[in-house]
């Protein structure tokens with residue numbers, strides 16, 4: 419990753435395959451369409467706010483993921499700022515047309531590295547559904563470790579039923595290198 423500052427100050431994060439930059443209003447329609455696509459909506463429930471992803475006062479920092487300048491997804495992070503428990507959490511989705519090519523791994527690695535190196539976090543968490551094998555695999559490739567299964571952690575989107583979540587965490591020393599590093 420070649421950039422030393424990051425979103426929040428309007429600059430970009432560059433990975434090996436992707437670039438992350440702050441979400442712009444003109445990204446909203448495409449991001450909402452991607453979020454509603456079947457392979458994403460299975461894991462991301464519909465947004466509650468009609469202005470998502472550009473609503474006022476959100477607690478997450480949202481970044482548009484680009485490949486060769488084309489919008490391919492969204493990554494976001496939030497922070498627990500209580501000094502005793504300070505850490506960050508991340509989440510993402512990518513266009514199903516680009517799944518399985520390493521872009522998710524590159525996105526997560528790029529964002530995690532930014533959170534460690536430039537935002538000063540010492541621990542990053544992520545909490546995919548336990549059944550989301552592609553996501554768990556992707557995060558393990560970055561170096562995340564499985565902390566444990568959170569039983570009946572979240573609703574299956576659009577239903578009253580619950581599903582298990584997988585809490586995973588990453589420390590700076592766990593972060594795996596990108597192939598070209």
Ligand SMILES: CC(C)(COP(=O)(O)OP(=O)(O)OC[C@H]1O[C@@H](n2cnc3c(N)ncnc32)[C@H](O)[C@@H]1OP(=O)(O)O)[C@@H](O)C(=O)NCCC(=O)NCCS
Nearest residue numbers: 461511512517518519520521522523546551552553555556
């Ligand atoms: C999860 C997600 C971000 C991963 O991005 P991606 O670009 O597809 O990820 P990568 O290509 O870097 O890695 C995916 C890995 O999972 C593997 N994989 C894919 N489907 C799998 C499955 N059903 N079981 C096990 N592994 C699987 C791939 O083979 C790859 O591993 P490999 O490189 O060892 O072969 C993307 O699939 C996505 O947006 N999914 C829909 C939304 C979502 O689930 N978001 C995460 C919510 S926590």
